[in-house]
Amino acid sequence: MSLFPTTLPPAEAIPLRGGPVLRWGVLAPGRIAGGFVWALHQHTDQRVHAVASRAPERASRFAAAYGIPRVHESYEQLVADPQVDIVYVASPHSEHKRQALLAIAAGKHVLVEKPLALSASEARDIARAAHAAGVFAMEALWSRFLPQTLLIEQLLREGVLGDVQLVMADFGGRFDFDPEGRVFNPALGGGALLDIGIYPIWFAHFALGAPPRVHATGSLTQTGVDAQAALVLSYATGAQALLHTTVLAETPQEAVIAGTHARLQLDSRFFAPSGFTLKAARSDQRLRWTDTSGIHGSEGLAYQAAAVARHIAEGHTESPLHPLERSIAVLETIDAARGQLGASGRDGGSAR
Structure with missing residues (x-):
């Protein structure tokens, strides 16, 4: 039986200054x-x-x-x-x-x-x-380069959560309908899944890897792109990810990773600098982490820019943290979901 930690390890952060410059x-x-x-x-x-x-x-x-x-x-x-x-x-x-x-x-x-x-x-x-x-x-x-993500990765790697059984994440926002705008126009790659749904889908891939099975249900806008979608990703281990995205309403924008030893719950806007609570299974023990960097919202984009400069200086042609294979796998999940929903758009390939 794993012991719940008494403290969280210090969060590492990609240095924003003092490194290579592009x-x-x-x-x-x-x-x-x-x-x-x-x-x-x-x-x-x-x-x-x-x-x-x-x-x-x-x-x-x-x-x-x-x-x-x-x-x-x-x-x-x-x-x-x-x-x-x-x-x-x-x-x-x-x-x-x-x-x-x-x-x-x-x-x-x-x-x-x-x-x-x-x-x-x-x-x-x-x-x-x-x-x-x-x-x-x-x-x-x-989001992959934020301090909270690096710390969550460490907790997963060290087995603090035990065997991950469930990931839940959502991202919904209310967008004014514009048939010619980026969100609703099929020719521009419109739809919830490609626009904001990528965040919960990426998060599931981050925690559990690429799923062998994808099941999606949802609805389409009058322009034929996906208005909202609920996804169940199923894994050979029995683990599942329950994900939701919509352009019709604002949702909590939270995420959870539940394991056999502990549950980690990220605050609202889980994809931006925020915080999380780690709670032990079958116990009231909990630990709290909050981003105290002073970097808020989209200011967190700075981390990926600094990371890219360091990757290139080190001779990488892909990011060790977010390789192209991960981006392709996430798009495979989106392809499958869009195909099941019958979403229209110029997608450059067929959904499986």
């Missing part, structure tokens, strides 16, 4: 890109040197807002810029593969916003191209 270029400056650049400039030594947009005036406004010295009139010009080491792709999902391949073909490292692509098939194309070119490529799954 010169970043940003493709498709929008809200997500703005949050990334702000966090990067505010909390790390990394710097954005160039930006490009299909609308040059938009790129100019973005550059002025974030102190970026170079504005390019096309994506092709940016990826050819010798002052850029790595390209951050922040476009709608439908453009991820094309823009990632553009950067890779120019010999640039690439960080692609989640999801890596519209489907596992497209993600494999990106991985093959990056491997062939010998450049670094990663999906920007920022």
Whole structure:
């Protein structure tokens, strides 16, 4: 019988300053890109040197807002810029593969916003191209690099929770319906699963690995993309993951990992800097961990930028923490769920 720990180990954190520095270029400056650049400039030594947009005036406004010295009139010009080491792709999902391949073909490292692509098939194309070119490529799954995630990984590795039997996670938000917008437009990779559902699905993969069986139920919007989905992921060990995502209502946005020795419950917005409670099984013993870094919300994007710089300096072409194989496996789960729901969209491959 495992003894419940008296204290939690100190949380490791990826150093945000003092390490290798990359010169970043940003493709498709929008809200997500703005949050990334702000966090990067505010909390790390990394710097954005160039930006490009299909609308040059938009790129100019973005550059002025974030102190970026170079504005390019096309994506092709940016990826050819010798002052850029790595390209951050922040476009709608439908453009991820094309823009990632553009950067890779120019010999640039690439960080692609989640999801890596519209489907596992497209993600494999990106991985093959990056491997062939010998450049670094990663999906920007920022939650993987937060201090809380590194600590949870340690607890799982040391068997503090025992055998994990159940993972539960949800992420729902209320989005105003816009048939032409990114969330609801099939041509842009719309739908809950690809947009915010990737967080609970990734979390289940993080805790339990890729599932051999996926069962999904849910509903579609009038544009044919998935409005909400409930997933059961089943594993050979008997473990399960119960996941939910929706664009119709705000949900608690919490997550739980339940094992034979203890249960770990993450606070709301489990995918952002927050905290968790570890409770012993069949006992009132519990331990509390809270992120005291002062980094809140999307400021946590800083950790992945610093991690990428260190990975590249160490000679990696993939992240040891979030390899391309994990991104592909998560998209395989999403492919399966979207296929079972009958969701429409340009997915670059068939759902299984």
